[in-house]
Amino acid sequence: MAKHDSQLDILFTALGDPTRREILTRLARGPATVSELHNAHDGSKDMALPSFMGHLKKLEEAGLITSEKRGRVRSCRLNPGAFSPVQSWLETQRTLWSERLDRFDDYVTNLMKERKNGTGPKD
Amino acid sequence: MAKHDSQLDILFTALGDPTRREILTRLARGPATVSELHNAHDGSKDMALPSFMGHLKKLEEAGLITSEKRGRVRSCRLNPGAFSPVQSWLETQRTLWSERLDRFDDYVTNLMKERKNGTGPKD
DNA sequence: ATCATGCTTAGCCATGTGGCTAAGTATTGA
DNA sequence: TCAATACTTAGCCACATGGCTAAGCATGAT
Structure with missing residues (x-):
């Protein structure tokens, strides 16, 4: 059998959550701040920010997004190559x-x- | 934000486990019985059969494979369209x-x- | 009929997941 | 300076996941 590849585990698992896929779809259109992403998501789900941040963290750990904090604002961008x-x-x-x-x-x-x-x- | 799609949840989640991906890769080469799949997997992991069956069940629920029991033998085949x-x-x-x-x-x-x-x- | 084979069911476990609330820190704007 | 804003940290929870062992059922071979 093929050799174990934990990066694939991480990637597929990250994609297995609807909130995270939403985030990726939004970022495919262009970078956005955490607030922008969260506000857009709140429109239908009203998830607490710490939970939402957890999703962003998971996406970043998977290498699918990169975030950068400037001052108090954290902006996120998609890494399309990660797919x-x-x-x-x-x-x-x-x-x-x-x-x-x-x-x-x-x-x-x-x-x-x-x-x-x-x-x-x-x- | 895009509408929720639980089938995508199920599919990506199913693909997020290495054992399940192994199974799919093996079945892409052609149908196989549960024992054949399990024995091939045991070569490197030695997982108990009930656990292994749990993986097959998950793949079947995701629609990625179809199994058929004839007598005491259960054969599995891949559903490529499910991807x-x-x-x-x-x-x-x-x-x-x-x-x-x-x-x-x-x-x-x-x-x-x-x-x-x-x-x-x-x- | 009996034994071997190939699953299937049941119960258990440690860990992880996807959320929540409460509180805190850092930055920005008035 | 102080209040508002934008995160960040900590702790909690119910449920799910990915395994295990033990026992059981159905089929096939002898």
Whole structure:
């Protein structure tokens, strides 16, 4: 089996929360301050700021965003390159699937046939 | 902000675990039985079968795989189409980013300049 | 019928997650 | 200087996650 890749864990996990995806979508349009992001989110969810900050922290730890504090204002920007491992992994899946010509039914059919013949599957 | 999409939650979350990604990669090469998957995984991790089955269940709930029990053997196959929402979301991000011509530094510069001029950011 | 095989169910655990409230610190503007 | 603003820290909570062991059920082989 393939080697463990914790960066993929972190990336996919980060993307598994709706608030965090919202944030990323907003930042894809351009940088924004924490307040701007939070206010936009509050429109529908009304989440407490510390919780919201936790989401930003998670995105930053995943490398998906970078934030910078100037004075009392913290601005966030997207790191689009950080999506690369995700896209690579998906592409790998697609490639493997394309190379696979067999179908599920064929597999089961062969399995049953080989069992009846007493030869066992070949692998 | 965009509407909540719980399927994306489920998909990204499912992909956030290394064991589950391993399983998907293996199934991209073709269908396999639970034992085959588990044995291959055991080579490096030695996870108890009930735990392993929990991962398969999660993948099935996400729609990423489909399993079928014949007699005492359960076979699993990949549903490649289930990745579509994930790829669509990533593509949306890329599109938004491409449309974005500004840079982070420009944003902060404009922010400071507009504050000095007393006009405030425009949105 | 009996035993082996391949799951499945049940219960447990430590840790993490996604929130909350309360309080605090630093910066900015009046 | 003081009040307002923009975060930041700390502590709490219910629930979920990713594992474990033990036991059980169904099927297949002998």
